[in-house]
Amino acid sequence: MQIKFKLWLEENGGVAFAEGRRMLLEAVDRLGSLNAAAKELGMSYRAAWGKIKATEKALGIRLLDVTTGGKGGGGATLTAEARELILKYKKFSDRMTSLMEKEFRHIFVSTKQ
Amino acid sequence: MQIKFKLWLEENGGVAFAEGRRMLLEAVDRLGSLNAAAKELGMSYRAAWGKIKATEKALGIRLLDVTTGGKGGGGATLTAEARELILKYKKFSDRMTSLMEKEFRHIFVSTKQ
DNA sequence: TCACATTATGCCTTAAACGACATAACGATG
DNA sequence: CATCGTTATGTCGTTTAAGGCATAATGTGA
Numbered sequence: 034m035q036i037k038f039k040l041w042l043e044e045n046g047g048v049a050f051a052e053g054r055r056m057l058l059e060a061v062d063r064l065g066s067l068n069a070a071a072k073e074l075g076m077s078y079r080a081a082w083g084k085i086k087a088t089e090k091a092l093g094i095r096l097l098d099v100t101t102g103g104k105g106g107g108g109a110t111l112t113a114e115a116r117e118l119i120l121k122y123k124k125f126s127d128r129m130t131s132l133m134e135k136e137f138r139h140i141f142v143s144t145k146q
Numbered sequence: 147m148q149i150k151f152k153l154w155l156e157e158n159g160g161v162a163f164a165e166g167r168r169m170l171l172e173a174v175d176r177l178g179s180l181n182a183a184a185k186e187l188g189m190s191y192r193a194a195w196g197k198i199k200a201t202e203k204a205l206g207i208r209l210l211d212v213t214t215g216g217k218g219g220g221g222a223t224l225t226a227e228a229r230e231l232i233l234k235y236k237k238f239s240d241r242m243t244s245l246m247e248k249e250f251r252h253i254f255v256s257t258k259q
Numbered sequence: 260t261c262a263c264a265t266t267a268t269g270c271c272t273t274a275a276a277c278g279a280c281a282t283a284a285c286g287a288t289g
Numbered sequence: 290c291a292t293c294g295t296t297a298t299g300t301c302g303t304t305t306a307a308g309g310c311a312t313a314a315t316g317t318g319a
Binding site: 076077079080083100101102103104105106107 | 277278279280284285286287288
């Protein structure tokens with residue numbers, strides 16, 4: 034038996050940000066393009082773009098600075114708000130994962146009764 | 147912006163227990179019948195029974211002692227294993243909820259940068 | 260032995276999340 | 290000014306999970 038959990042940020046009852054979107058943004062940061070990031074994560078550009086837009090709408094911030102045209106057709110880079118969001122989310126998520134496992138062991142494994 | 151999370155116990159990759167099943171078992175304990183418990187939670191008997199069975203199969207334990215016939219048609223009461231599971235789950239869940247909110251405030255609200 | 264309220268279970272329908280397809284717009288570069 | 294690879298977006302199909310319908314089985318009490 035093992036514990037699993039999923040956490041996400043909400044705004045007005047809708048999912049605003051979670052693990053998948055964090056990975057997506059990190060890939061964009063690394064690759065300089067939303068299209069390339071989507072490919073790397075094995076999802077369609079359409080799906081990736083939709084998630085970004087959903088977060089932008091929910092939180093009322095822009096996540097990407099985009100350009101079209103030029104050598105390579107264009108690209109996308111992270112805004113300062115996006116970087117801050119990633120940082121905080123990662124910090125929070127890592128901390129929760131650690132606490133979760135520790136508490137789980139404490140209550141479900143070592144504890145008798 | 148607020149944090150949300152869902153946690154559940156898994157066994158062999160399948161959901162074994164989570165909040166909904168805890169509420170269901172607690173209702174059975176209070177009402178003495180799975181049918182009555184399902185009604186109270188606004189779900190069909192079929193759905194409630196299916197969840198109980200799924201947990202029993204996943205964890206390899208019995209959750210309910212059942213009888214049929216007699217005054218009232220029968221009923222169900224919790225096994226000792228069911229009570230233990232509820233207790234541990236509640237303890238764990240409550241602790242996580244508390245930690246989650248505290249950490250969330252710490253990282254997303256009060257922290258600057 | 261009949262009635263009744265419960266447990267027990269197969270099966271089909273429906274809802275909703277998710278991703279894919281198609282198509283437009285953009286604009287620096289050559 | 291044509292090309293190319295990107296961003297942008299509506300729409301539609303598919304898969305999967307959740308729930309409901311129908312029906313059997315149980316066994317005590319009247």
